[in-house]
Amino acid sequence: MTTPTPSPASIVGDPRDAFHAQSWAVIGAGAIGLSVARRLAEAGRSVTVYERDGFVGGQAAGFEVEPGVWLERFYHHVFRSDRIVRRTYEELGLAEGLSWTHPLTATLLDGKIAQLDSPISLLRFRGLPLSARLRMGATLAALRLIPRGGLLEGRAAGPWLRRWMGRASYDRIWRPLFEGKFGAAAEEIALPWFWARVHDRTSALGYPRGGFRPLYEGLAERVRGAGGTVRLNTAVESVERTDNGYSVRARGASGIETQRHDAVISTLPPRLTADLASELPDSWRARYATVPAQTAHCLILALDRSLTDTYWLNVNDAGYPFLVVVEHTNMRAPSEYGGRRIVYLGSYRDPADPMLSLSADQLVDAFAPHLARINPTFDKSWITDRWLFAVRDAQPIVGTDFRDRIPPFETPLPGLYVATIGQVYPHDRGQNYAIGLGERLAAQLLK
Ligand SMILES: Cc1cc2nc3c(=O)[nH]c(=O)nc-3n(C[C@H](O)[C@H](O)[C@H](O)COP(=O)(O)OP(=O)(O)OC[C@H]3O[C@@H](n4cnc5c(N)ncnc54)[C@H](O)[C@@H]3O)c2cc1C
Numbered sequence: 352m353t354t355p356t357p358s359p360a361s362i363v364g365d366p367r368d369a370f371h372a373q374s375w376a377v378i379g380a381g382a383i384g385l386s387v388a389r390r391l392a393e394a395g396r397s398v399t400v401y402e403r404d405g406f407v408g409g410q411a412a413g414f415e416v417e418p419g420v421w422l423e424r425f426y427h428h429v430f431r432s433d434r435i436v437r438r439t440y441e442e443l444g445l446a447e448g449l450s451w452t453h454p455l456t457a458t459l460l461d462g463k464i465a466q467l468d469s470p471i472s473l474l475r476f477r478g479l480p481l482s483a484r485l486r487m488g489a490t491l492a493a494l495r496l497i498p499r500g501g502l503l504e505g506r507a508a509g510p511w512l513r514r515w516m517g518r519a520s521y522d523r524i525w526r527p528l529f530e531g532k533f534g535a536a537a538e539e540i541a542l543p544w545f546w547a548r549v550h551d552r553t554s555a556l557g558y559p560r561g562g563f564r565p566l567y568e569g570l571a572e573r574v575r576g577a578g579g580t581v582r583l584n585t586a587v588e589s590v591e592r593t594d595n596g597y598s599v600r601a602r603g604a605s606g607i608e609t610q611r612h613d614a615v616i617s618t619l620p621p622r623l624t625a626d627l628a629s630e631l632p633d634s635w636r637a638r639y640a641t642v643p644a645q646t647a648h649c650l651i652l653a654l655d656r657s658l659t660d661t662y663w664l665n666v667n668d669a670g671y672p673f674l675v676v677v678e679h680t681n682m683r684a685p686s687e688y689g690g691r692r693i694v695y696l697g698s699y700r701d702p703a704d705p706m707l708s709l710s711a712d713q714l715v716d717a718f719a720p721h722l723a724r725i726n727p728t729f730d731k732s733w734i735t736d737r738w739l740f741a742v743r744d745a746q747p748i749v750g751t752d753f754r755d756r757i758p759p760f761e762t763p764l765p766g767l768y769v770a771t772i773g774q775v776y777p778h779d780r781g782q783n784y785a786i787g788l789g790e791r792l793a794a795q796l797l798k
Contacts, residue, residue: 369796372613372766373397376599378587378627379618381409382782383770385570385581386439386789387616392577394797399610400574401601403586408567410742411782416653417689421562424740425649426677426695431553433783435790436566440559443569448560454662454682456554459725460523462668464661467524468554483519490516491549500543500550500777507751508545509538527667531674532699532746533645539750543777551778556662558682563782590615590628592764614766616792620644620744621758624769632763639758642773645699647745648707650714653736654692657681658726671721672706673698691735699746711739746780747773760792768792 373396377388380402392398406412413421429436431451440446456468458478466472473488490512497503503511509529513521529537559565571581585603592598596613617624625631625640650673657678664676677695685692696718700707709717715737722729747753757776760768770792775784 369614369766369768370798372596372796374596374612374614375399376401376587376590376597376610376612376615377618378590378599378615378624379409380404380407380567380571380581380583381618382411382567382785383772383789384409384616384618385567385574386786387618387770387793388579388581388789389570389573389577390790390793391796392574392579394793395577398574398577398579399612400571400579400581401585401587401599402581402583405584407571407581407583408564410647410745411563411567413562413564414738416693416736416738420688421564422651422679422688422693423562424651424738425647425742425745426675426679426697427563427782428556428558428682429781429783430551431555431557432551433557433781435787436783437557439570439786440566443566443573445559445565445569448565449557450560451555451557452682453554454556455660456663456665457659457661458524458665458667459671459676460667462724464659464664464725466661467665468663478523479519483517487516487520487524490520494546494549497546497550500546503542503546504754505751506542507538508540508542511542512545524667527669528665528674531666533748534699534701536643536748536750539748541749541751541753541777544749544753544779547777548779556682566782587627590617590767592630592766597766614768616768616770618770618789620747620771620773621769622744624771628762628764628767630764631767635758635763638756642753642756643748644702644744645746645748646702646704646707646741646743648698648700648704648741649739650696650711650718651738651740652694652696652715652734653688654694654733655735656733657692658694658722658729658733664725671724672717673721676725702743707741711737714739749773749776760795768796 375391375396375398377384377400380400388398388400411427413423416422440449457464458467460478465476473484574581585601587601589600590597596611597615598609600609621639625636659678662681673696675697679693719731757773758769772780775788778784
């Protein structure tokens with residue numbers, strides 16, 4: 352048990368006053384946690400980051416596919432428009448490793464794979480009549496021109512898209528994607544969220560040499576270099592108010608430890624923050640901690656040959672047990688992975704979905720016949736390795752009431768802050784917005 356030590360803040364002023372708080376706990380070493388911690392540490396605050404896992408990076412973290420070769424547990428790339436990520440790469444001296452390509456994005460519809468990632472490919476797309484393609488192109492162009500998603504607030508994407516691009520385009524191209532991502536809530540998804548996906552994205556995709564691991568290791572190094580601490584394998588179990596700050600109780604390698612901090616930032620989903628901070632009032636919990644979210648579920652296959660020539664394949668045909676096929680080695684050279692082809696089979700699932708309890712081998716058996724529908728020459732013998740990952744709360748259900756259910760940074764408990772991915776709305780969750788969010792909170796606290 353660590354003995355609580357008085358911090359200078361208890362002498363300077365109210366320890367829970369953000370500006371005076373000297374000792375900060377940050378819960379979570381993902382993109383948000385590391386970026387807020389880095390900025391606070393660089394401003395001279397004492398920062399301890401608590402991370403449950405044995406590595407940094409959260410949802411963007413990788414695993415070692417072979418000694419010294421890292422791959423994200425969930426498919427990741429960045430967009431040219433991700434200015435905050437690009438700036439961060441420059442600040443960390445890693446920009447030279449970030450390379451840009453235009454890998455193929457396509458749709459599987461009526462058993463055929465057709466490119467669908469640009470106005471020209473839309474015009475050539477055979478899966479819709481020409482009039483429907485023109486209407487869809489015009490609707491997407493109009494969305495790109497709208498400067499702020501807030502102008503579309505209060506509307507659901509499904510009915511709006513059906514109205515403007517027509518039922519055929521919506522039902523064949525977009526409805527399967529909304530249903531695959533949000534299940535029964537597909538009709539309720541907020542239009543500003545869809546606007547952001549159209550507005551924010553570029554066809555040029557960036558991926559760093561060695562994956563995203565050096566980015567997160569680099570951010571953690573900045574925290575340490577500025578005097579902060581990043582404690583891995585240390586899961587916070589509770590956060591309780593004391594007379595002059597907070598007592599953070601965490602389970603680490605050597606058992607339970609309790610440490611005092613002037614203030615605490617939780618970067619976890621509000622559902623989990625509410626579990627840790629029992630003093631958060633019921634009104635806060637009812638509004639913010641009950642927003643449903645989907646679990647991301649990803650089976651990764653290493654193959655001895657390519658499955659397709661596409662990087663990103665949206666699966667629009669019915670009956671597939673996955674939503675997207677991301678053939679990573681159609682963006683990066685297979686030689687980076689010992690010549691193997693890397694294929695992610697990704698889905699979003701309700702946390703109660705029984706598919707989440709299947710093993711990697713059971714999923715391989717369940718998915719193999721569907722891979723043969725995509726490439727009839729596919730055979731299970733092509734698979735040389737497989738890995739399975741799932742993460743809860745990966746995709747909040749961004750319904751039309753979502754904006755009112757985004758918690759502010761401040762909570763009703765003075766000195767307890769939340770910085771959580773839903774706050775990037777209407778932008779889609781992503782590393783760029785997560786890093787930006789952490790930096791914005793730090794700037795606000797240091798003002
Ligand atoms: C399938 C998928 C694909 C994606 N693709 C892309 C992409 O292509 N491009 C892109 O930019 N973004 C992508 N993202 C999103 C991106 O990874 C996330 O938006 C970003 O990493 C979120 O960072 P975060 O800090 O909000 O949360 P997280 O990364 O979830 O970090 C939270 C951290 O808190 C830790 N934690 C949890 N509980 C505790 C506890 N009790 N005590 C201590 N620590 C705890 C967790 O272990 C985790 O490390 C994708 C995400 C998924 C799931």
